[in-house]
Amino acid sequence: GAGVSQSPSNKVTEKGKDVELRCDPISGHTALYWYRQSLGQGLEFLIYFQGNSAPDKSGLPSDRFSAERTGGSVSTLTIQRTQQEDSAVYLCASSLVLGQGRYEQYFGPGTRLTVT
Amino acid sequence: SQKIEQNSEALNIQEGKTATLTCNYTNYSPAYLQWYRQDPGRGPVFLLLIRENEKEKRKERLKVTFDTTLKQSLFHITASQPADSATYLCALDGQDKIIFGKGTRLHILP
Numbered sequence: 001g002a003g004v005s006q007s008p009s010n011k012v013t014e015k016g017k018d019v020e021l022r023c024d025p026i027s028g029h030t031a032l033y034w035y036r037q038s039l040g041q042g043l044e045f046l047i048y049f050q051g052n053s054a055p056d057k058s059g060l061p062s063d064r065f066s067a068e069r070t071g072g073s074v075s076t077l078t079i080q081r082t083q084q085e086d087s088a089v090y091l092c093a094s095s096l097v098l099g100q101g102r103y104e105q106y107f108g109p110g111t112r113l114t115v116t
Numbered sequence: 117s118q119k120i121e122q123n124s125e126a127l128n129i130q131e132g133k134t135a136t137l138t139c140n141y142t143n144y145s146p147a148y149l150q151w152y153r154q155d156p157g158r159g160p161v162f163l164l165l166i167r168e169n170e171k172e173k174r175k176e177r178l179k180v181t182f183d184t185t186l187k188q189s190l191f192h193i194t195a196s197q198p199a200d201s202a203t204y205l206c207a208l209d210g211q212d213k214i215i216f217g218k219g220t221r222l223h224i225l226p
Contacts, residue, residue: 035216045216091159102165102167107159
């Protein structure tokens with residue numbers, strides 16, 4: 001079956017522009033996660049969804065970041081007024097259910113965002 | 117706050133030897149611990165999960181231990197091969213989300 005897909009794979013944008021990143025999780029996975037990975041750094045947790053609900057938004061770096069999920073499937077991460085420090089690889093993952101680390105996560109290939 | 121440390125940024129191991137990677141954590145008592153592999157330009161791939169009441173878990177050439185007293189997990193790759201070269205991440209459960217370490221870059225030298 002299809003894995004987690006993300007689009008675009010690469011995005012170059014000018015500082016101050018808005019960008020939208022998309023994630024298609026594995027069909028049937030109710031939990032969806034967004035992470036950010038900067039060069040040489042670990043995975044920084046941003047937000048998770050259980051169904052369409054995001055109970056914990058505390059990981060979002062600033063109010064320029066927002067995310068939504070519709071129909072319990074596709075999710076979009078939006079960054080408004082991008083800054084150079086937003087440059088990173090944005091990874092999406094899904095798991096069968098939300099489960100406090102007892103379920104493995106399946107990651108997409110990521111979107112490499114470069115803000116010039 | 118919760119803190120995860122992986123022993124080194126990079127580790128060089130001769131082909132055929134056993135590679136051992138360390139994951140230490142503080143201010144935390146996770147019920148589960150996971151290990152992932154990440155290749156350049158790709159997302160992490162799940163390898164193994166171990167529960168707090170399990171001391172050891174094996175999968176083919178991989179072995180993971182979980183010592184809740186030492187607050188440490190060891191990840192072993194036996195009979196290492198150049199294809200095992202990658203970054204390995206440990207991850208701990210944390211209230212419906214998973215907290216990842218920064219990873220260890222493993223180089224298996226032919």
